[in-house]
Amino acid sequence: MYLQEKACERAVGMQSFMESDQCLEDVPGATITQEMCLQTHEQIARRVKTLADSTDIHHVFIASDVDPRLSYIKKKLGPSMNVHYLNPSDAPLDLAVMGRADYFIGNCVSSFTAFVKRERDIHHRPTEFFGFEDAVLPKKNRERTEL
Numbered sequence: 001m002y003l004q005e006k007a008c009e010r011a012v013g014m015q016s017f018m019e020s021d022q023c024l025e026d027v028p029g030a031t032i033t034q035e036m037c038l039q040t041h042e043q044i045a046r047r048v049k050t051l052a053d054s055t056d057i058h059h060v061f062i063a064s065d066v067d068p069r070l071s072y073i074k075k076k077l078g079p080s081m082n083v084h085y086l087n088p089s090d091a092p093l094d095l096a097v098m099g100r101a102d103y104f105i106g107n108c109v110s111s112f113t114a115f116v117k118r119e120r121d122i123h124h125r126p127t128e129f130f131g132f133e134d135a136v137l138p139k140k141n142r143e144r145t146e147l
Contacts, residue, residue: 039107
């Protein structure tokens with residue numbers, strides 16, 4: 001079992017865990033679900049497909065610290081979608097691409113996602129989270145003091 005899986009097992013049902021405030025602080029009484037913390041490849045493919053079907057995107061960039069199962073995701077998204085992934089991963093480049101993308105779906109509890117969300121908020125770009133289907137969360141106009 002991956003460390004991330006163990007952490008998510010404990011996080012489910014909590015109101016705050018790691019960087020979850022980035023997606024839960026504006027939802028009174030909300031608690032962390034399994035899908036917010038650790039998504040399956042099916043959930044990732046389904047959410048990206050939903051976004052792709054409602055927009056005009058044809059390129060998807062996947063950043064992951066675990067096996068992204070690209071062949072599975074490519075099959076689920078279909079031949080018209082170009083799926084990109086850096087192997088090996090390059091964290092600074094991943095952050096740059098995700099921060100500047102037209103659309104971004106991140107992991108609710110991830111500190112990596114938190115860096116991306118802060119950049120996107122500054123530039124007024126939407127951020128969505130797995131586990132919040134079809135919801136674009138409001139941007140806060142407040143100063144963040146942490147890095």
